[in-house]
Amino acid sequence: MGVQPQSRIIEDNPIGDGLNAFRASFKSICEGASVPCTLDALEQLSQEDLQNLVIDLLLALQGLRISRLLRSSGSGKNLLSDLSRLNAAAVNLDDFDLHRIKPLLRLTLADKPDDALIWDLVYDAVTESTPPPRQVASSIQQTPWLRNTSSFANSSEHRKYVDDVLKEELGSMYVGVRHFHNAYLGGVAGLDAASQAFFKQCVEGSDPLFEDGWKGWPRDANQDDVLSWFADFSDKLATFAGSHGSIPTHRHRRRPLAQPNKPIQGSTGERKLDVGFVKDTSAGKDSRCHWSQILVPGELKSNPSADKASMAWLDLGRYAREVLAAQNDRRFVLGFTICGSLMRVWAFDRLGGIASEQFDINKDGRQFVSTILGFLWMNEEQLGFDPTIMTANGERFIEVDRNGSTERIIIDEVMQRAPCIAGRATTCWKAHPEGRPEMLLVIKDSWQYPERDEEGELLREATDKGVVNVARYYHHETVQIDGADDDIRNNVRRGLDITQAANYRPERPIRRNNVVSGTLREGRGSTSASRKRSSSQAGAPLPSSKRSCSVSSTRVTSSLPNRVHRRVILRDYGMPIYKASSRSALLAAFERCIEGHESLHRAGFLHRDISVNNLMINEDDDNPSWPSFLIDLDLAIRESREAASGAKGKTGTRAFMAIGALLGEQHSFMHDLESFFWVLFWICIHYDGQGKVTGPTEFESWNYESDNKLVRSKVGTIGDESIFLKIAEESFSTHYQLLIPCVNRLRRKVFPNGERWKTDDLDLYFKMKLVLQAARETEESRLH
Secondary structure, X not given: OOOHHHHHHHHHOOOOOOOHHHHHHHXXXXXXXXXXXXXXXXXXXXXXXXXXXXXXXXXXXXXXXXXXXXOOOOOOOXXXXXXXXXXXXXXXXXXXXXXXXXXXXXXXXXXXXXXXXXXXXXXXXXXXXXXOOOOOOOOOOOOOOOOOHHHOOOOOOOHHHHHHHHHHHHOOOEOOOOOHHHHHXXXXXXXXXXXXXXXXXXXXXXXXXXXXXXXXXXXXXXXXXXXXXXXXXXXXXHHHHHHOOOOOHHHHOOEEEEEEEEEOEOOOOOOEXXXXXXXXXXXXXXXXXXXXXXXXXXXXXXXXXXXXXXXXXXXXXXXXXXHHHHOOOEOOEEEEEEEOOEEEEEEEEOOEEEEOOOEEOOOOHHHHHHHHHHHHHOOHHHHOEOOOOEEEOOEEEXXXXXXXXXXXXXXXXXXXXXXXXOOOOOEEEEEEEOOOOOOOEEEEEEEEOOOOOOHHHHHHHHXXXXXXXXXXXXXXXXXXXXXXXXXXXXXXXXXXXXXXXXXXXXXXXXXXXXXXXXXXXXXOOOOOOOEEOOOOOOOOOOOOOOOOOOOOEEOOOOOOOOOEEEEEEEOOOOEEHHHOXXXXXXXXXXXXXXXXXXXXXXXXXXXXXXXXXXXXXXXXXXXXXXXXXXXXXXXXXXXXXXXXXOOOOOOOOHXXXXXXXXXXXXXXXXXXXXXXXXXXXXXXXXXXXXXOEOOOOHHHHHHOOOHHHHHHHHHHHHOOHHHHHHHHHHHOOHHHHHHHHHHHHHHHHHOHHHOOOOOOOOOHHHHHHHHHHHHHHHHHHHOO
């Protein structure tokens, strides 16, 4: 860059006002994100806002005539060609680290920056600073990733950490969705007539309850006073509802509840609820309620301006997450916000949150009556419960069509329920065929992107190929409700069009190559696979400095995201591997699970989500399941696949992801083998024998940290043997201190010379199993 011709070109072609449009875009983005328009905003803006800002800068630089005069940093025609290539990477987020361009962003936004320094940083940005992509065993194109709250491992779920991830998970929350009330409340039998009858009582007589607003409504909308008024009004309406006409019995079993200062039981972290409706008719002011009893959560704010993403909407989302987590047969949750006297009705499902048009309860009293009465009168399916999970004779069950006949599967107990709103939201139940209690089964429900390969098909194929130590196939189906596939867009949301939402904005077109690409995220899909949302969009995703998102080439996908309710039944049942009865049993289980992964890999599948809950152990001699095995092929793929699935989400559970996966490398079997190491490392720290949790540790932050920070944490952990041993000695639980030599030997195999592996090594399977086998034999010798 320092040669004279380049210097002269820069001197003769000053940037001047050429970046004014970019600076105006920065101001607009900051205002849209409600952050001060200073350089510090670059650390507060969301990943998407940063992406839009980078694209605007690169387009502005390309528009300067000087970019056609300056030479290329490589073999291109000129710097313009380099900028075009960089812009394409920024648009697609393909192998592109937005943070690497932050110095250039800062300089171009500073007062009177030096042109020569700007172009120096431009060259830094466009110059390839990494070696060519390493060769991998498969030709898989990477699928992208966004965090969600189901991925926490051994987390205390402090609100300050959870909220950042929940913001990412929910993404855009669309409000003012037309026809919302009719879609969710229109099917409640007798609601219109009853609402009209009650409201008529309210406006009649010498002392009407409603006259230019509700009687007793606190004019300053003080939260405590509003709570008191709401509880009193809801009680009156509930009394009316209970005495009105031929009311089905389910309508008598719920009541309003207002306990803003009393924690609701059943949360990992302490959570309180302003107001809501519960299924316990005896619930009163002093009753202790559990999240499993909450039917409709509500959030009250005294200020009408709190009706926005960063306040009332997020608070209600936090409650909806708790309700969904506590009720394992819930498909979606309805809720409401009242800010001042402005009310919205909300629906939270596996794509996120949407809301009705805003209305003033003191101006549209009948609408308010209809809404509250609807909450009291809705049947369980209308409230979001799964009608395919039935109850008879005190037993819960499902029915499936298998081998030409209907088979009843009895649900014994819930094993796992992912605590999230948007996402796959996996639920597992222990079960057995009716009349055969000795035959252990596992029912697994999840909400999948329709673009993904069906897990049931992968499991059936793996079982047919004789794969060992992987859960075996029994049945799979797409759940049917009202004679249709149970999905979000058409079934749960009744075909509501979010593009008609008040805060929906058409997304910014982006330039594409010969493949279809887009912002595709596992936790929450973008509203378009081929367009980028405008950074100024109202109600855009809440800012989070920890946002992580990337984009890949995909098969053609629908313009709006969707999730389909899928059910898989497995014939292997076990416990999570961390519940092993001894160190020896744990090591043996790891050996077999690695053997299972190798068998799966040889059959042509890549697992891609090795985590503490996906490795199982079976120490029951009467249980015919594998002694230990892998589960969860949700994110697995056939290794021969040439294109990414088009589904949203990078693969892996955050705390256990390989360093290379965090850096965006194409996923190979080597990344999974590294994840086995991180799972064993995690167990030795967080459990103290037979699954007893030691409590929160400093490693809890791995659930929340940015990709780059987590990479630095992991590299710092494994890079130097003396440091690793010190960390292990200080962090491993008493029970697992004796495994430090074993885990260190594994570290040497997985990270040769204390560095990330550079090439694929099929022998690593054997090397890891040999280390585990030797440690197991040492453990067993201690017992004799």
